Amino acid sequence: MAVAVFMRRYWIAAALNGSKLSVELILLRNRLFGLLLLAILLAACNSQETAAPLPTLPPEVAAGKQLFQVHCASCHVIEGDTVIVGPSLARVAANAGSRVAGLDARQYIELSILQPDAFLVEGFDNLMPSTLGKQLTGEELDQLVAYLLTLE
Numbered sequence: 001m002a003v004a005v006f007m008r009r010y011w012i013a014a015a016l017n018g019s020k021l022s023v024e025l026i027l028l029r030n031r032l033f034g035l036l037l038l039a040i041l042l043a044a045c046n047s048q049e050t051a052a053p054l055p056t057l058p059p060e061v062a063a064g065k066q067l068f069q070v071h072c073a074s075c076h077v078i079e080g081d082t083v084i085v086g087p088s089l090a091r092v093a094a095n096a097g098s099r100v101a102g103l104d105a106r107q108y109i110e111l112s113i114l115q116p117d118a119f120l121v122e123g124f125d126n127l128m129p130s131t132l133g134k135q136l137t138g139e140e141l142d143q144l145v146a147y148l149l150t151l152e
C-alpha cells in the first residue's frame, strides 16, 4: 500500500514535469525499490526459520515406551545383553518372528505379554507376571507392541 502511494506520488510529479525520460527513470527506480523490498522481506522470512526439529516418536510408540518403563523395565533391558530377570529385548522385533512356528513378530509379542507361560525363552524360568493382560487395556497393549516392534 505504502509503495503504491509512493509510486503514485512520483507518477504525478513526473507527469507534471512532463519529461518522458524522468518518468522512465522514476519507473525504473520504483521497480528497483520494489525488488529491494522483496529481498528484505525474503531475508526476514529466512532468518525466522528455526532449526529443523528433531524426529519424535509416533504417539503410539511414545505411549508404549512409557508403558514399558512402568510395567516391564524392572525385568527387561532394551539395549545390550544384560539380564535383570528376563531376557534383553534389544532385538525383540527381529527375533520375535522366529520364536514360535506360525506366529509372526506381533503375535508372538502379544502372546508373550498375555500368556507368558505359553512359551518360555530357553534358559529362563516362568517369572514373568501372568497378570499383565488384566492390567493393560487393549489400547495399551497395542501401544506396547508398537513400541517393542521398533526394537530391531
Ligand code: HEC
Residues within 6 Å of the ligand: 068, 071, 072, 073, 074, 075, 076, 085, 086, 087, 089, 092, 095, 096, 099, 108, 109, 112, 113, 116, 117, 119, 120, 121, 124, 125, 126, 127, 128, 129, 132, 144, 148
Ligand atoms: C518380573 C519380571 C518380568 C516382568 C515385569 C516382565 N517380564 Fe517379560 N519376561 C520375563 C522372563 C523371566 C521372561 C523369559 C521367560 C518367558 O519366556 O516367559 C520374559 C520374556 C518376555 C518376552 C519374550 C522375549 C523373547 O526373547 O522371546 C517378551 C517379548 C517379554 N517378556 C515382554 C515383556 C513386556 C512387554 C513386559 C511388560 C508389559 C514384560 N515382559 C514384563 C520377566 C518379566
